[in-house]
Amino acid sequence: MKLLDVTNLNAWYGPNQVLFDLNFELHVGGITTILGANGAGKTTTLRAVCQAVHTTGSMTFLDKRIDGKATEDIVRVGIAHVPDGRGTFTALTVEENLKLGAYTRKDRREVEADLERMYARFPRLKERYRQQAGTLSGGEQQMLAISRALMLRPRLLLLDEPSFGLAPLIVKEIFEIMRQINQEDQVSMLLVEQNASLALNLADHAYLLETGKIVLSGPSADIKADESIRRVYLGY
Amino acid sequence: MDSFLLQVTAGLANGGIYAAVGLALVMIHQATHHINFAQGEMATFSTFIAWAMIQAGVPYWVAFVATMVVSFVAGLLIQRIFLKPVEKAPILTNVIVFVGLLVIFNAFAGWIFEHTIKSFPSPFPVEGMFLPQYFSGHQIGSITVTLVVLLSVFCFFRFTPLGLAMRAAAFNPESARLVGIRVSWMLALGWGMAALIGAVAGMMIAPVVFLDPNMMAGILLYGFAAALLGGIDNPWGAVVGGVILGVLENILGAYVIGSDLKLTMALILIVTILIFRPYGLFGKPIFSRV
Amino acid sequence: MSATSKKIIFILSAIALLLLPFLLEDFRVFQVNLVLIYAIAILGLNILTGYGGQISLGHGAFYAVGAYTSAILISQLGMSSYLTIPIAGVVCLVMGVLMGFPALRLAGHYLALATFALAIATPQLLKYKAIEHWTGGVQGIVLEKPTPPFKLVLFGNDLSEDRWLYFVILAIALSLFWMAHNLLSGRVGRAIMAIRDQPTAAAALGVNLTIVKTATFGLSAAYTGVAGALSALAVAYIAPDSFPAFLSISLLVGVVVGGLGSISGAIFGALFIQFVPNVADEISKSAPWAVYGAMLLALAYAAPNGVMGILKTIRKRKQV
Numbered sequence: 001m002k003l004l005d006v007t008n009l010n011a012w013y014g015p016n017q018v019l020f021d022l023n024f025e026l027h028v029g030g031i032t033t034i035l036g037a038n039g040a041g042k043t044t045t046l047r048a049v050c051q052a053v054h055t056t057g058s059m060t061f062l063d064k065r066i067d068g069k070a071t072e073d074i075v076r077v078g079i080a081h082v083p084d085g086r087g088t089f090t091a092l093t094v095e096e097n098l099k100l101g102a103y104t105r106k107d108r109r110e111v112e113a114d115l116e117r118m119y120a121r122f123p124r125l126k127e128r129y130r131q132q133a134g135t136l137s138g139g140e141q142q143m144l145a146i147s148r149a150l151m152l153r154p155r156l157l158l159l160d161e162p163s164f165g166l167a168p169l170i171v172k173e174i175f176e177i178m179r180q181i182n183q184e185d186q187v188s189m190l191l192v193e194q195n196a197s198l199a200l201n202l203a204d205h206a207y208l209l210e211t212g213k214i215v216l217s218g219p220s221a222d223i224k225a226d227e228s229i230r231r232v233y234l235g236y
Numbered sequence: 237m238d239s240f241l242l243q244v245t246a247g248l249a250n251g252g253i254y255a256a257v258g259l260a261l262v263m264i265h266q267a268t269h270h271i272n273f274a275q276g277e278m279a280t281f282s283t284f285i286a287w288a289m290i291q292a293g294v295p296y297w298v299a300f301v302a303t304m305v306v307s308f309v310a311g312l313l314i315q316r317i318f319l320k321p322v323e324k325a326p327i328l329t330n331v332i333v334f335v336g337l338l339v340i341f342n343a344f345a346g347w348i349f350e351h352t353i354k355s356f357p358s359p360f361p362v363e364g365m366f367l368p369q370y371f372s373g374h375q376i377g378s379i380t381v382t383l384v385v386l387l388s389v390f391c392f393f394r395f396t397p398l399g400l401a402m403r404a405a406a407f408n409p410e411s412a413r414l415v416g417i418r419v420s421w422m423l424a425l426g427w428g429m430a431a432l433i434g435a436v437a438g439m440m441i442a443p444v445v446f447l448d449p450n451m452m453a454g455i456l457l458y459g460f461a462a463a464l465l466g467g468i469d470n471p472w473g474a475v476v477g478g479v480i481l482g483v484l485e486n487i488l489g490a491y492v493i494g495s496d497l498k499l500t501m502a503l504i505l506i507v508t509i510l511i512f513r514p515y516g517l518f519g520k521p522i523f524s525r526v
Numbered sequence: 527m528s529a530t531s532k533k534i535i536f537i538l539s540a541i542a543l544l545l546l547p548f549l550l551e552d553f554r555v556f557q558v559n560l561v562l563i564y565a566i567a568i569l570g571l572n573i574l575t576g577y578g579g580q581i582s583l584g585h586g587a588f589y590a591v592g593a594y595t596s597a598i599l600i601s602q603l604g605m606s607s608y609l610t611i612p613i614a615g616v617v618c619l620v621m622g623v624l625m626g627f628p629a630l631r632l633a634g635h636y637l638a639l640a641t642f643a644l645a646i647a648t649p650q651l652l653k654y655k656a657i658e659h660w661t662g663g664v665q666g667i668v669l670e671k672p673t674p675p676f677k678l679v680l681f682g683n684d685l686s687e688d689r690w691l692y693f694v695i696l697a698i699a700l701s702l703f704w705m706a707h708n709l710l711s712g713r714v715g716r717a718i719m720a721i722r723d724q725p726t727a728a729a730a731l732g733v734n735l736t737i738v739k740t741a742t743f744g745l746s747a748a749y750t751g752v753a754g755a756l757s758a759l760a761v762a763y764i765a766p767d768s769f770p771a772f773l774s775i776s777l778l779v780g781v782v783v784g785g786l787g788s789i790s791g792a793i794f795g796a797l798f799i800q801f802v803p804n805v806a807d808e809i810s811k812s813a814p815w816a817v818y819g820a821m822l823l824a825l826a827y828a829a830p831n832g833v834m835g836i837l838k839t840i841r842k843r844k845q846v
Contacts (some may be wrong), residue, residue, distance in 0.1 A: 050414065052410075052413070070413075071413040071414065072413050072416050072417065072418050072419075075413075075414065075415060075416035076416055080414075081414045083410070083411070083414065087408065087410065087411040087414060088411070089404050089407055089408050089411060089412075090407075090408075091403075091407050092400075092403065092404065092407070096400055096404075099397070099400065100400060100401070100404050100412075100415050100417075101415055103397065103401055103415045103416050103417055104415070104416035148415070152415070152416075270635060271635040271636075271638075271639055273638075273639075273642065318823065321827050322826060322827065325826075327581065327634045327635065327638075328575065328581055328782070328786070329826050331581060331583070331635070331638050331778075332778070332779070332782055332822060332825065332826045333822075333823060333826045335583075335775055335778070335779075335819075335822065336819045336820070336822030336823040336826065337819070337823075338819075339772075339775070339815050339816070339818055339819030339822065340815075340816050340819035340820060340823075342815065343815035343816035343818075343819060344816055346815075347816065453646060453771070454646070457643055457646055457647075460639060460643070464639075497650060497651070497654060498650070499643075499646055499647040499650045499651075500647040500650055500651050500654075502643060502647070503640075503643040503644055503646070503647040506639065506640055506643045507628055507640050507643070510628070510631065510632050510636050510639075510640055511628050511631050511632075514631065514632075514636070
């Protein structure tokens with residue numbers, strides 16, 4: 001069964017159309033990445049999945065239609081979004097941020113257990129659990145954002161440019177953690193990234209977006225191996 | 237010395253009332269990050285409803301609770317119907333809506349209940365249960381009620397998931413949606429709760445200042461000042477702010493400026509607070525990394 | 527529209543404006559005077575709120591100060607009525623600049639709140655016993671309308687005090703509107719609007735925020751103060767209760783009705799706040815303000831850019 005099946009997706013910001021007839025699919029357990037330059041429409045694609053922008057076309061998640069639903073309801077279906085800029089509640093504490101990730105869950109004891117697991121995986125968050133989230137460093141906020149999304153126990157994790165504004169060492173750490181999360185917790189991922197080499201190393205499948213259209217798609221191993229594609233489209 | 241103490245205690249009692257109004261404002265601000273200019277008029281209208289029930293023979297506490305419920309529902313509906321359409325509009329448009337509501341409530345109160353001054357009963361015994369030479373029964377009673385409301389508000393925001401969700405929705409509605417919070421309903425709830433608190437404040441004040449459509453105008457201002465003084469996001473601060481203001485008002489009124497300039501004093505206080513301590517005495521400035 | 531037709535319309539309008547007072551009864555002329563006065567006051571507020579982005583719910587205070595300055599100068603110092611008008615303007619300019627300083631620290635709701643407090647406190651301040659000797663206390667000050675300097679009869683109506691005042695007010699209004707138009711369409715206007723939209727960027731481009739913001743406050747106050755002074759002459763009576771909090775609210779309503787950041791919109795705003803309460807009175811004798819409030823709400827939802835916004839939309843649709 002496909003995890004996410006997107007057909008003929010178009011998206012608009014007001015009167016401006018930004019995505020043109022996208023077709024892509026995600027499989028359970030996989031990591032897929034969407035690459036492209038600034039302004040290609042990558043962030044918009046993630047927003048479209050969450051129905052935070054006006055769209056036409058159909059989107060099916062685990063055989064249920066999600067287009068036309070409100071963002072709050074898509075969350076309840078099992079999709080968690082780590083937006084660009086992290087989207088942390090900067091005025092609230094680290095722990096409050098994490099608890100909010102589990103807002104829609106009813107299993108209190110499991111939530112507590114998950115909280116402890118997050119702290120185990122990210123000891124730095126545990127140290128700062130009572131601090132205002134806005135005082136955390138960029139890398140810590142990214143960890144917080146990912147943890148908050150994981151508190152939902154999502155089937156699918158959407159990540160918007162997790163490497164943005166972070167030092168290379170931290171980025172490495174975070175990408176390693178993402179690999180672990182995918183393998184240990186079986187969380188599928190849709191990753192939007194500008195840093196193509198990082199993304200291709202992590203993901204198993206890739207789509208390349210250019211001014212709102214998909215121009216390339218294939219297993220990331222193939223794309224990595226093909227020098228001409230890399231030079232022309234990805235700049236390395 | 238004795239008369240000074242009397243001024244202080246009278247100030248404490250008034251302060252409790254300002255605190256209650258301040259709490260309603262803090263509540264709305266926590267939930268929506270807006271300041272509701274119509275709060276006073278809504279509270280007055282609720283008090284009129286209570287008055288009408290009592291006139292019709294309904295026992296006091298039944299009318300009290302019924303008014304709280306009606307006000308809650310009304311506040312919720314007002315947000316859904318009048319404020320939702322302008323949720324994304326600029327601040328000025330929201331201010332216009334608040335002002336429109338203010339005017340409408342004031343007018344309806346005058347229209348339905350007329351402008352004659354009415355007396356409103358107090359449910360508390362005449363003699364104070366505690367320090368009767370300084371506090372009347374009503375003053376003790378209303379201070380107690382204010383403290384109960386305060387505690388409830390504080391615990392709600394601090395310890396309940398719903399309270400946390402409401403705060404999150406106000407700070408960052410986009411992110412709130414991404415964790416599944418129904419942001420619009422959070423705003424509506426905030427309004428409902430604020431209307432409820434406002435109704436309680438109105439019912440506590442009315443026995444003291446008598447009930448007429450313009451009852452709350454000056455008190456609203458003091459409520460604002462109280463909320464600001466304590467830090468607009470801090471329920472405890474609103475109470476402390478209210479008490480400080482109540483006492484200050486009475487002391488300054490009795491010994492310094494005379495009671496004619498109370499509103500001016502509120503004005504000066506508000507401006508001074510906003511300039512020198514915009515987060516109030518207890519508010520936390522919010523840090524965000526650029 | 528060709529240049530010739532524009533000229534013809536201009537000349538016809540000028541003639542109409544000049545003849546208007548003689549075609550109406552005294553009382554109607556009085557109402558027209560008030561409309562012009564409100565238009566000036568609303569323009570003043572628009573400079574601050576529409577162009578400058580600083581919300582003021584307290585402009586009634588400047589209106590009151592302008593009115594009282596004029597009234598006190600006339601009644602206590604016997605000054606000529608006309609001279610008091612620019613003086614009132616200057617007094618309010620200074621007051622506005624002074625208020626501009628604390629306003630630098632406030633924005634949005636907080637500024638609206640602080641100015642609202644000013645609006646509520648104004649009547650009380652005016653009744654203060656310590657300054658009663660000047661202000662006349664609760665009873666206020668009674669004035670005489672200035673006498674027309676010559677006699678004239680047109681269409682069977684003579685140049686009464688109200689009609690003479692019409693011309694005085696019209697002249698002042700036209701000059702003030704013209705001045706505002708020039709100011710706001712030039713560098714100054716752009717600086718003011720830049721601060722409203724992107725203060726950080728504006729500062730980075732060399733706009734001195736402090737000077738521009740306080741000057742905007744001052745100018746705005748001066749305009750409204752002049753309107754206040756004119757109202758003292760036109761009504762010939764002022765008292766603390768002539769300037770309740772609702773006045774400040776009405777002025778803001780006028781700005782919104784006319785359209786934020788629109789100079790010509792001020793006239794529509796003035797017409798609204800002068801006549802709508804009367805219309806509301808007709809609809810419901812017992813709750814005219816409720817109807818007023820309902821109209822406010824309707825405006826907020828349907829026409830957030832005011833009348834001028836609607837006109838612009840119509841014009842755009844016609845072009846397409």
